[in-house]
Amino acid sequence: MAKKKYRVRIVHTGKEFTMSLDPSTQGLQIVKALLNNTKLNLVKTDTEGNPIEYKLSSKQKGKDISTNTLSELGITDGDVLLLHQKIIAGYLVV
Amino acid sequence: MKKEDFLFEPSINTRDDVYELISWWKKDKVRNAKVMVIGAGALGNEVLKNLALLNIGNILIVDYDTIEFSNLSRSLLFRENDANNNALKCSIAAERVKDLNPEVKVMSLNADINNGIGLGVFRRMDAIIGCLDNRLARLSINRACYKLRKPWIDGAIENLAGQSTVYVPGKSCYECDLTEREKKMIRRAQACMNVANRSIVRGRIPTTPISASIIGAIQAQEALKIIHNYDEKSKEAYFETLKSKIFRYEGKTIDIGVYELEDIKEDCDSHYYYDEIIEANELSHNTTVGELIEWAQKTFNESEPEIPLQQQFIYELIQDKSENRISVRLPESKVREYIETNNLRTDFNEEVYLKGYHYLTIDFPFKELTLKEVGIAPLEIILIEIEGAKKYVELTGDSNYLNFK
Ligand SMILES: [Zn+2]
Numbered sequence: 331m332a333k334k335k336y337r338v339r340i341v342h343t344g345k346e347f348t349m350s351l352d353p354s355t356q357g358l359q360i361v362k363a364l365l366n367n368t369k370l371n372l373v374k375t376d377t378e379g380n381p382i383e384y385k386l387s388s389k390q391k392g393k394d395i396s397t398n399t400l401s402e403l404g405i406t407d408g409d410v411l412l413l414h415q416k417i418i419a420g421y422l423v424v
Numbered sequence: 425m426k427k428e429d430f431l432f433e434p435s436i437n438t439r440d441d442v443y444e445l446i447s448w449w450k451k452d453k454v455r456n457a458k459v460m461v462i463g464a465g466a467l468g469n470e471v472l473k474n475l476a477l478l479n480i481g482n483i484l485i486v487d488y489d490t491i492e493f494s495n496l497s498r499s500l501l502f503r504e505n506d507a508n509n510n511a512l513k514c515s516i517a518a519e520r521v522k523d524l525n526p527e528v529k530v531m532s533l534n535a536d537i538n539n540g541i542g543l544g545v546f547r548r549m550d551a552i553i554g555c556l557d558n559r560l561a562r563l564s565i566n567r568a569c570y571k572l573r574k575p576w577i578d579g580a581i582e583n584l585a586g587q588s589t590v591y592v593p594g595k596s597c598y599e600c601d602l603t604e605r606e607k608k609m610i611r612r613a614q615a616c617m618n619v620a621n622r623s624i625v626r627g628r629i630p631t632t633p634i635s636a637s638i639i640g641a642i643q644a645q646e647a648l649k650i651i652h653n654y655d656e657k658s659k660e661a662y663f664e665t666l667k668s669k670i671f672r673y674e675g676k677t678i679d680i681g682v683y684e685l686e687d688i689k690e691d692c693d694s695h696y697y698y699d700e701i702i703e704a705n706e707l708s709h710n711t712t713v714g715e716l717i718e719w720a721q722k723t724f725n726e727s728e729p730e731i732p733l734q735q736q737f738i739y740e741l742i743q744d745k746s747e748n749r750i751s752v753r754l755p756e757s758k759v760r761e762y763i764e765t766n767n768l769r770t771d772f773n774e775e776v777y778l779k780g781y782h783y784l785t786i787d788f789p790f791k792e793l794t795l796k797e798v799g800i801a802p803l804e805i806i807l808i809e810i811e812g813a814k815k816y817v818e819l820t821g822d823s824n825y826l827n828f829k
Contacts, residue, residue, distance in 0.1 A: 343676075387683040388683075412681070415582070418580055
């Protein structure tokens with residue numbers, strides 16, 4: 331399938347850029363690609379050294395996307411894909 | 425025109441009078457509501473403050489921890505003296521909630537959510553709010569709520585960010601949303617929890633009181649909606665809710681959004697329902713194992729009922745270096761404390777192995793022990809396996825255990 335262009339926004343840094351992706355790509359695969367992109371320099375562990383998980387969502391569709399593909403959720407050209415950090419804590423704060 | 429002609433001043437003498445000015449407010453629903461808040465840290469403090477101000481009738485606070493000095497910067501219910509006194513978070517939070525609003529009834533339980541709260545407690549709640557710092561506790565709540573088809577409200581904060589979700593059994597699921605790596609981390613935490621230091625499963629993530637205020641407020645508001653049941657089905661009023669959606673707030677970039685969660689998966693250990701619960705008034709956590717087995721034999725006409733335990737019952741500890749065997753009678757969750765108190769780990773590398781039972785059966789040798797002593801929580805709903813069927817039996821004799829004051 332021909333690649334399409336999507337806007338990607340890293341939510342916690344506010345950084346935005348365009349990414350060419352095959353619409354048959356799963357959300358999880360996009361997250362992996364973003365984490366492996368050394369230019370983005372995304373933090374991979376928290377202050378305790380535990381791995382940080384990331385989640386992708388579509389701004390226009392208002393949906394999380396992980397095991398689904400872009401085309402399965404009808405996410406089309408020009409949509410904004412948001413990369414969020416998954417948050418775990420909330421209880422004990424130091 | 426006189427001033428009185430256009431100035432309407434309703435008489436406001438109670439907190440209910442204020443809220444009754446809101447058209448959709450149902451005083452009785454709010455006054456009769458029972459809400460459980462699990463975790464009384466930064467987030468829990470904010471949730472509790474809001475529930476108290478909202479005049480929620482009955483508030484149950486569950487926590488196992490004590491107040492430390494480091495908690496004070498984000499916990500408006502705690503004071504310096506509480507930290508000096510090493511006071512329990514749940515008791516102090518209950519005291520301060522009552523102080524904020526004497527009209528609400530409160531109960532506190534110094535218990536671990538992973539094994540200390542019976543399913544019958546969950547069953548009696550109108551809303552369940554998780555204010556936790558780790559995946560294992562969230563998974564425990566998710567599994568409990570799934571069994572009872574109860575929605576639960578999750579919240580999490582970190583730095584200037586936070587998120588909140590309402591999981592609805594059958595539609596959305598905390599466990600389905602976990603990655604394989606997260607599941608691995610939970611299994612590791614589970615293995616460590618009973619025998620190692622609790623800090624392994626406890627997060628120490630820096631946050632501010634701001635994200636706690638924002639997320640705690642969202643959680644309390646979702647609870648209010650659940651109590652009123654003004655969602656898709658309601659004809660009285662319609663509220664958009666966070667059911668099967670996630671609210672995300674990133675303070676650094678002021679990025680705020682609500683996203684639908686992905687569909688639940690087919691293969692997930694949380695997807696298990698306890699339908700048709702048998703209320704056994706004659707059983708309680710003070711019933712002995714022998715009496716429970718006899719009861720099951722008689723009630724279900726089954727000679728060999730089997731009762732799987734949520735946590736192992738340990739009868740022997742073995743120190744690996746000396747091969748010394750120590751006879752004990754402990755639920756697995758009490759083992760860590762026992763090992764520490766009795767100094768059984770002589771050095772850091774010393775392993776202590778556990779021998780225990782996973783089931784209560786007619787062959788269980790300690791039938792004189794009570795259900796409490798084998799680690800079954802008050803108001804638990806016990807799974808009893810009889811030939812070809814599963815029965816879900818509540819220790820309804822513990823009904824008075826829930827006592828809001
Ligand atoms: Zn699931």
